[in-house]
Amino acid sequence: MKKKDSLTPFTLLMLLPGVGFIIFFIGSSIVLTILQSFGLFSIMGNSTLTLGYWKAILNSREALDSLLFSLKMGVLSSLGTVMVAFPLALFFRKSGQGKGMLGSLIKIPLFIPALVAAFLILNLISYHGLINTILMRLSIIKEPLRMLNDKFGWGVVMIQVWKNLPFVLLILMSAISSIRDDTIDAAKNLGAGYFSILFRIYIPLAMPGILVAMILMFIKAFGDFPITSVAGPVYPSSVAGRMQIMANLYQEWNQAAVLGVIIILTTFFVIWAYSRFAELVQGDN
Amino acid sequence: MANLTLSNLVKRFDDVVAVDHINLDVADGEFVTLLGPSGCGKTTTLRTIAGFYYPDEGEVLFGNTIMNNVPPNKRDTAMCFQSYALFPHMTVWDNISFGLKMRKVPVVEQKAKIERVMEMLSLKDLGNRKPGQLSGGQQQRVALARSIVTEPQVLLFDEPLSNLDAKLRVQVRVEIREMQKRLGITAIYVTHDQDEALAISDRIVIMSQGKIEQIGDPYTIYRHPKTRFVAGFIGMANIFDGVVLEKEGAVCTVQAPFGKVYIDTEGQEVPNKGDTIHFSWRPEDMKIRDRTSRNQISGNVVQAVFMGDITDLFIEVNGCRMRAQSDDEAKITAKDHLSFGISEKAFSILRG
Numbered sequence: 001m002k003k004k005d006s007l008t009p010f011t012l013l014m015l016l017p018g019v020g021f022i023i024f025f026i027g028s029s030i031v032l033t034i035l036q037s038f039g040l041f042s043i044m045g046n047s048t049l050t051l052g053y054w055k056a057i058l059n060s061r062e063a064l065d066s067l068l069f070s071l072k073m074g075v076l077s078s079l080g081t082v083m084v085a086f087p088l089a090l091f092f093r094k095s096g097q098g099k100g101m102l103g104s105l106i107k108i109p110l111f112i113p114a115l116v117a118a119f120l121i122l123n124l125i126s127y128h129g130l131i132n133t134i135l136m137r138l139s140i141i142k143e144p145l146r147m148l149n150d151k152f153g154w155g156v157v158m159i160q161v162w163k164n165l166p167f168v169l170l171i172l173m174s175a176i177s178s179i180r181d182d183t184i185d186a187a188k189n190l191g192a193g194y195f196s197i198l199f200r201i202y203i204p205l206a207m208p209g210i211l212v213a214m215i216l217m218f219i220k221a222f223g224d225f226p227i228t229s230v231a232g233p234v235y236p237s238s239v240a241g242r243m244q245i246m247a248n249l250y251q252e253w254n255q256a257a258v259l260g261v262i263i264i265l266t267t268f269f270v271i272w273a274y275s276r277f278a279e280l281v282q283g284d285n
Numbered sequence: 286m287a288n289l290t291l292s293n294l295v296k297r298f299d300d301v302v303a304v305d306h307i308n309l310d311v312a313d314g315e316f317v318t319l320l321g322p323s324g325c326g327k328t329t330t331l332r333t334i335a336g337f338y339y340p341d342e343g344e345v346l347f348g349n350t351i352m353n354n355v356p357p358n359k360r361d362t363a364m365c366f367q368s369y370a371l372f373p374h375m376t377v378w379d380n381i382s383f384g385l386k387m388r389k390v391p392v393v394e395q396k397a398k399i400e401r402v403m404e405m406l407s408l409k410d411l412g413n414r415k416p417g418q419l420s421g422g423q424q425q426r427v428a429l430a431r432s433i434v435t436e437p438q439v440l441l442f443d444e445p446l447s448n449l450d451a452k453l454r455v456q457v458r459v460e461i462r463e464m465q466k467r468l469g470i471t472a473i474y475v476t477h478d479q480d481e482a483l484a485i486s487d488r489i490v491i492m493s494q495g496k497i498e499q500i501g502d503p504y505t506i507y508r509h510p511k512t513r514f515v516a517g518f519i520g521m522a523n524i525f526d527g528v529v530l531e532k533e534g535a536v537c538t539v540q541a542p543f544g545k546v547y548i549d550t551e552g553q554e555v556p557n558k559g560d561t562i563h564f565s566w567r568p569e570d571m572k573i574r575d576r577t578s579r580n581q582i583s584g585n586v587v588q589a590v591f592m593g594d595i596t597d598l599f600i601e602v603n604g605c606r607m608r609a610q611s612d613d614e615a616k617i618t619a620k621d622h623l624s625f626g627i628s629e630k631a632f633s634i635l636r637g
Binding site: 204 | 335336337356357358359360362363364366367368370371372373374383387388431432
């Protein structure tokens with residue numbers, strides 16, 4: 001019988017650079033943030049165990065508005081990106097003319113930092129930007145639309161979709177490419193039209209990929225700082241933006257830590273909800 | 286149900302002609318098998334009938350209706366795929382009901398139809414399972430149930446048994462045939478397995494390089510192949526060339542490399558004296574120690590392969606290798622010297 005692999009001191013040593021790095025830097029910073037949110041390990045010196053910082057944040061209108069805004073941006077950005085990327089992923093499933101060039105074009109945002117992306121899109125959607133100018137010239141609108149720094153945050157959603165499209169596309173393409181041609185042909189053969197195939201075959205079968213894409217997108221958009229800073233509304237800021245204000249402007253590092261913990265908890269909750277939902281969707285399959 | 290006609294059907298993929306001017310009439314309720322080696326165009330023909338490919342030339346007709354540009358979802362065919370192509374996220378019940386839902390059949394009617402088909406194919410207790418929880422044979426039956434439940438005009442099979450083990454293959458092919466007969470649906474079956482084709486079909490269409498080589502019932506195809514390709518492809522055959530020396534009515538005396546043979550050409554194309562012809566006979570037509578025929582051949586056994594019910598023999602006769610079969614109980618081994626008789630009617634004259 002083959003000897004079972006066991007964790008010898010040597011294997012542990014081999015794992016140390018990777019796993020050790022993750023545990024030390026991520027684990028320690030998470031633990032520290034949590035402790036700081038309760039007043040311990042305070043950067044400012046005085047360390048006392050207290051719930052005061054949590055109370056302060058939970059009673060703060062600004063913090064709550066930031067949280068709601070970030071949740072909204074997370075949900076809308078993830079939905080928006082998946083809705084734009086899914087048809088593209090379907091298109092890329094079949095080989096066609098110009099596919100190669102389009103594929104390369106679409107990957108461009110992947111290599112552009114979020115902040116630069118925000119400034120690029122800014123030129124398009126700003127009050128006197130390209131889109132407004134064109135719409136005005138075509139007499140479609142009488143006065144420019146406020147797409148940038150708009151109260152709702154559409155500008156942020158637009159930039160998030162643009163920036164993350166290639167990333168989400170890659171996930172969805174791999175999910176869709178795993179669907180066999182035969183399965184689609186069988187559906188056609190049994191009388192299914194385009195929409196039936198889309199809603200009964202493609203979407204359910206690609207659902208694990210869609211969920212992963214949505215979760216990752218949500219986490220990215222929820223914890224965003226640069227895009228909301230540039231293109232978001234004047235008020236509220238994102239949770240990350242609020243953290244920066246609390247820490248740098250008010251020197252309230254412990255309250256900033258509370259906001260950090262809220263981001264971490266939301267992320268964990270979303271991942272947990274995903275795994276529950278994925279089980280439901282996939283069942284015994 | 287309907288009869289199916291392929292008229293001068295051509296399908297090209299870039300420069301490759303996959304289906305080359307095919308003509309075929311399939312009667313209502315008939316079971317026709319397209320048989321040939323990989324790349325002969327049989328699956329392309331099937332997929333053109335299903336509507337997955339549109340023909341470049343010619344016509345596909347269901348009854349009198351030209352189907353050339355009708356999309357697959359409007360064709361009223363049902364296909365059993367080689368991979369089964371079951372919907373992995375749906376239960377057996379949902380898989381079977383899919384076609385009925387697409388046709389907007391009332392729910393009560395759907396239920397009755399699904400239950401009947403599941404009963405027929407012994408799937409009664411599997412309704413809540415997903416395809417991943419079924420064995421290969423069960424998946425095959427679900428695929429079959431899914432295609433017949435809609436009562437299509439034409440049932441199409443694309444090598445549906447190739448993923449099953451040998452025993453199950455025989456069992457399922459019998460089931461397919463019985464069910465098709467019972468329902469009276471026109472069926473086109475694609476396979477490269479000659480035994481399957483012989484066992485299951487009303488008629489067999491032998492294809493090679495996009496063209497039809499021969500159409501006939503299994504007996505005719507096996508006993509009277511018309512071309513060198515068909516003789517070589519279906520079963521084992523001894524194929525030789527020879528010159529016609531004499532003609533006496535339908536019987537020709539032919540000089541072959543291994544000796545003289547007498548060939549009764551009745552019912553076949555009769556060659557002229559002096560023609561060079563190709564001809565074939567089956568290994569089982571070589572009867573050991575049979576003195577009743579004028580065709581007497583004797584040679585040394587080069588190799589004898591015991592197969593259980595028969596022994597496969599490779600014989601060398603005047604420098605020519607030929608195959609024979611023996612169901613003799615006596616053990617035959619290499620280097621034995623044997624004599625055979627071959628009936629004059631056992632030969633087929635081949636084209637090409």
